[in-house]
Amino acid sequence: MSHPHPELGPPPPLPENGLRIVALGGLGEIGRNMAVFEYDGRLLVVDCGVLFPEPDQPGVDLILPDFDYIRGRLDDIEALVLTHAHEDHIGAVPYLLRERRDIPLVGSRLTLGLIESKLNEHRIQPVKVEVIEGERRSFGPFECEFVSVNHSIPDALAVAVRTPAGLVLHTGDFKMDQLPLDGRLTDLGAFARLGGEGVDLLMSDSTNSEVPGFVTSEREIAPVIDGVFRGASKRIIVASFASHIHRVQQIMDAAEKHGRKVALIGRSMVRNMGVARELGYLKVPAGLLVDSREIEEWPPEDVVLICTGSQGEPMAALSRMANRDHPIRIAEGDTVLLASSLVPGNETAVSKVINGLNRWGARVIHKGNARVHVSGHAAAGELLYVLNLTKPSNFMPVHGEWRHLRAHAQLAELTGVPRENIVIAEDGVVVDLVDGQARITGAVPCGYVFVDGTSVGDITDVALKDRRILGDEGFISIVVVVDSTTGKLTGGPEITARGSGIDPDAFDAVVPQIEAALQEVAASGVADEMQIRRTIRRTVGRWVSDTYRRRPMIIPVVVEV
Amino acid sequence: MSHPHPELGPPPPLPENGLRIVALGGLGEIGRNMAVFEYDGRLLVVDCGVLFPEPDQPGVDLILPDFDYIRGRLDDIEALVLTHAHEDHIGAVPYLLRERRDIPLVGSRLTLGLIESKLNEHRIQPVKVEVIEGERRSFGPFECEFVSVNHSIPDALAVAVRTPAGLVLHTGDFKMDQLPLDGRLTDLGAFARLGGEGVDLLMSDSTNSEVPGFVTSEREIAPVIDGVFRGASKRIIVASFASHIHRVQQIMDAAEKHGRKVALIGRSMVRNMGVARELGYLKVPAGLLVDSREIEEWPPEDVVLICTGSQGEPMAALSRMANRDHPIRIAEGDTVLLASSLVPGNETAVSKVINGLNRWGARVIHKGNARVHVSGHAAAGELLYVLNLTKPSNFMPVHGEWRHLRAHAQLAELTGVPRENIVIAEDGVVVDLVDGQARITGAVPCGYVFVDGTSVGDITDVALKDRRILGDEGFISIVVVVDSTTGKLTGGPEITARGSGIDPDAFDAVVPQIEAALQEVAASGVADEMQIRRTIRRTVGRWVSDTYRRRPMIIPVVVEV
Known part of the structure; x- marks a missing residue:
């Protein structure tokens, strides 16, 4: 197993027939995913996300991938492939486009719709290349094939990158819900076909590699939500990620069934659901939505509020409700549903919100006391399927902290990937695929780039x-x-x-x-x-x-x- | 259900036949447990612990209960009952004794042994009153009966306090392991007998009131530990609470079976295990222990290190090993066992330690991937037994954050405690038991008292x-x-x-x-x-x-x- 080493120096020149991969984020952390592929002097970038700061990074709003490695070579970028529209995959796009506006953004319809509306707020009109699962498309020397994957946001894609150096399959984020709400499955057939062709390197999502077994289907949440609605006598407040279109759909369906009106609260929630509705990914029953400013005019038993703040973010609506610092005043008998996973690092903040809501008399339903959320990432049992179907010659776990990368590497070893062909890399570590063998050949400087207020990178x-x-x-x-x-x-x-x-x-x-x-x-x-x-x-x-x-x-x- | 109210004023004078209870810590938080009972002008204090600070209390070492309420009446204190020797129950005793040295400390043999060795470090020689389960003993107007309970430290006690105002049962911290390692059960027979006599107020541990079902027996951890030892080819490092004598015993037993030597690392670990061994609570096989300074002389496959730092404390041995800032250098193939629960608020710090250990090649076993720890607190299913056996007229959940207190109150209601006889109080809220009815009658000022460096209370x-x-x-x-x-x-x-x-x-x-x-x-x-x-x-x-x-x-x- 290859390991990064503190003494890793600059890599040697890339051999003519070699493919170089450098992650500028996402390895050793959950967030700011960004991988740079290089072949024959040309670059292909996969994802460009943000990382949210931890308590020991005080006053920081966001953390970006370190663009230094590509800053002098922005014109060599053929395309930026966005696997899906979560912030940890698209959040840093506005910052990269500030440096070169016309980098083509490649993604599915929903992914491009969501990034475009975000870029418009930054007054940037992107160059878009819409692709669909099954499609093959070349960007310079990189022939990309897009594969349908299932995740906690619709329309996510894996990407297989073919160059003369070999075939690399990058899964993006995925899970394997066998009964997804939109019927769009992770395409295991395509994975098998690529495996038959010969996957020279598999880069696969490690988030849940430590979690044994299988992730429950999204579909199984519906009865739980229904039960919450049946048991609620006053207001229902649902906190969810602003991008979880299927969860919002489920809440809206339950609201319609139980004769409640729905108000969306929070700028990102309103914006994303607007895009999703316009593009047909969210079906809003007629007359269901009411303006959040009118919500107080309805009896508590007739409304549902859908808001952000499920991670305990102090400025979000939910935290402010818990602190009695919001026009919506939590009252005895209200029901609050935290319909989201708990991002590591946010446990204390979320617990504070739950305590605050309890103090004012709300009944709080969360993943600790009801099955109101399922993860968006494949667990160990499912990761084994992908390894067995794609039969990669080389394996590189991505999208994870050290513990996740290592656990995923162990799974790969169990499925028969030779130990010496498993590469555990960190941000900035250079991995070269040459003559069918992936190896760590060096490292480039790769630090945290902090956004604080209007400035990028001033905070050292x-x-x-x-x-x-x-x-x-x-x-x-x-x-x-x-x-x-x-x-x-x-x-x-x-x-x-x-x-x-x-x-x-x-x-x-x-x-x-x-x-x-x-x-x-x-x-x-x-x-x-x-x-x-x-x-x-x-x-x-x-x-x-x-x-x-x-x-x-x-x-x-x-x-x- | 009574609730504290922001506008609660000072309480009226206590009626002659009334018992007053004021918690100076432990309600609305997990930590700094302290309850003051007052009858006829005399005081009985139950527990006197510390709370560990959260990220929004930077630079604070410890948080004490607010002694202001009793500061002018220290001479009225008949006794300080210590239910068990965990820091959140005894940690503030040195600070209280600084204000009056001769307050009698009442507790079991082990509890007094551990607090005494701690006080000796503060150069305080306490007045001790050793009691045993089943014993009845009066302190002024308070007749105390001590009841055996089972917890994650041996020799814990519940206390029933009889005054002419009625019988109050305070469970202390407990669980209901039916196959405890030392055979010492939570005495449900005594709970039933007290219930028959008539419990006027039950104060019961709420920590796990949100957790459905039952806590697994400590005994079931042994095979898991055995498996870890069997699978370990190099050094084994176990992190545990410095007070978890049974867990340390299990590790020592496994070490003996597998022919490994044991070294204890960390001042509190060495001190507590010394006391436990001396008093007969820990059996150390002859020749098992080696000095931690000699540990490097033994082959890695022949040693086990037992250290503190299971909560990710940055200065503890385990964090320093994860950061390569400790003489013990983690190497590929080492096994680290986090044999402890995860105290809320420490998730991020612990995850950082796990990642660091993984980075250097250790296999890390923790509650997320193996059953290496069970909680020390009864879960909801067990709390129902206690409610049903004691049949209290009034109920006051203690030892919990808001979410836990409220969940416990709901359990009480389900078992038939009348809603109007359930009191959810916060720190400083005054609860009076008069004529068989518990009621909130006011509140006294009760703030956080911060210890920072050598100063107590200077940090505002x-x-x-x-x-x-x-x-x-x-x-x-x-x-x-x-x-x-x-x-x-x-x-x-x-x-x-x-x-x-x-x-x-x-x-x-x-x-x-x-x-x-x-x-x-x-x-x-x-x-x-x-x-x-x-x-x-x-x-x-x-x-x-x-x-x-x-x-x-x-x-x-x-x-x-």
């Missing part, structure tokens, strides 16, 4: 480290004024602190220590600004540590007058 | 809010120097920023704006310090928001010379 790891220290310990700033001609101290020390938890009066104790230390420095004749700052930092740092056992950030400021 | 909500802003957005500090006689600006503005993500050179753009704004203020003749600060804050705040869409903390500093 240094700034984040500063934020972590500031967030944990606060800071103490010490200002002194120095006469620029005499070098003498003429003002201060003036001490300001925030978040340190130290009583401001307590600083009186350290002022004489600072003054004494600075006098000593002045007497030694080396009182330049750097020396003054160092002396202040050391004096105050030692005092705080000895007195409080804390380590706030200490910021000396020297002003010359 | 304001400091935490500052830390959150600093952690999310950083700060910009602007220093100006003003001549105290003329009021004229003689130095600055000098700008310092940290964590803002703004390039320092960018501040050149705002300096002229500050200068212009300050000149305008000076010209208007109202240039006092407050006005200068306000002007700077407004000017810089607007510039940052317009330019970057961010809201760092803005800190103007005026130094007079």
